[in-house]
Amino acid sequence: MRSWIWIAPVVLLAGCSKTNPSNAALAPDDPLVSESAPAPVEKVIPKGTALHVRLDESLDTRRNRVGDQFRASLAEPVVLEGKTVVPKGTEFLGHVTESQASGRLEGRAEIALTLDSFHLQGREYRVQTGSIDRVSTSHKKRNAEFIGGGAGLGALIGGIAGGGKGALIGAGAGAGAGTAGAAATGKKEIALSAESLLSFPLRSSLKL
Numbered sequence: 262m263r264s265w266i267w268i269a270p271v272v273l274l275a276g277c278s279k280t281n282p283s284n285a286a287l288a289p290d291d292p293l294v295s296e297s298a299p300a301p302v303e304k305v306i307p308k309g310t311a312l313h314v315r316l317d318e319s320l321d322t323r324r325n326r327v328g329d330q331f332r333a334s335l336a337e338p339v340v341l342e343g344k345t346v347v348p349k350g351t352e353f354l355g356h357v358t359e360s361q362a363s364g365r366l367e368g369r370a371e372i373a374l375t376l377d378s379f380h381l382q383g384r385e386y387r388v389q390t391g392s393i394d395r396v397s398t399s400h401k402k403r404n405a406e407f408i409g410g411g412a413g414l415g416a417l418i419g420g421i422a423g424g425g426k427g428a429l430i431g432a433g434a435g436a437g438a439g440t441a442g443a444a445a446t447g448k449k450e451i452a453l454s455a456e457s458l459l460s461f462p463l464r465s466s467l468k469l
Contacts, residue, residue, distance in 0.1 A: 304346050304469040306339060312376060312390060312461045313337040314353055321452035322362045322370040322397075329357045331374070336458055346469055353379040355461075358392055363449045370397040370451045376461045386469065390461035397449040 314333035332354060339347035359373035376390045453459075 304341060306341065306346065306463065306467040306469065308463055308466045310339065310463045310467075312339070312353070312388070312463065314376070314459055314461065316453060316455050316457045316459065317352075319453060319455045320357065320372065320374070322360055322372050322450045323452075325357050325372065326360050327357055329360075331355050331357070333376070333459070335379070347379070347381060351379050351381060353377075353388075359394070363397055363451075370449055371395070372451050372453070374459070381469070386467065388467060389464040391464055393459050393461060395451045395453070397451055 313336045315336045317332040317334055320329075320331055332352060335347060335349055335351040335353065338345045338349045353376050355374055355376040357372065358375050359371055361369070361371040363370035371394070373392045373394045375392045376388055378385055378387050380386075
């Protein structure tokens with residue numbers, strides 16, 4: 262009986278000594294455990310980088326208003342140190358920041374766009390870009406040509422019909438008709454068709 266009393270503690274100590282190495286192997290101080298995977302290298306697209314995109318839909322000053330969203334696709338990849346960080350075809354979302362329809366005899370049409378975000382590998386990235394602005398040309402030259410042409414045609418017809426007096430009357434009538442024609446057809450809207458290529462510069466750097 263006494264021999265068993267001495268053997269039991271020895272067996273217990275032997276069992277503990279066998280488990281200690283495995284516990285030590287899992288200790289946080291062990292270099293194999295504490296060694297972590299290398300941190301991923303942060304990619305930063307610098308301010309001023311141009312984002313070249315193609316519109317996926319048409320936009321125009323006749324129907325689009327401020328706040329309307331649009332979609333576009335990256336036409337050229339964004340490359341850093343020889344490596345593509347944003348591939349061609351990446352989908353971007355933007356919105357209309359300015360939209361002014363053309364008047365009939367005055368007032369230029371204007372539209373402005375900016376990019377807001379894009380999706381890459383399941384994540385959404387917000388961007389701040391400069392705007393793209395388009396403004397129509399002035400109405401003045403076209404209106405002058407339209408009204409002047411109407412007056413000239415009216416004078417010719419009036420002159421044939423009634424001599425000098427008829428020419429004066431005809432000129433007045435022709436000018437009136439020219440003005441009406443300019444008012445009816447003089448809108449100069451801006452339209453950007455689908456597949457239009459636009460370039461938006463980054464206003465701030467972007468971390469990926």
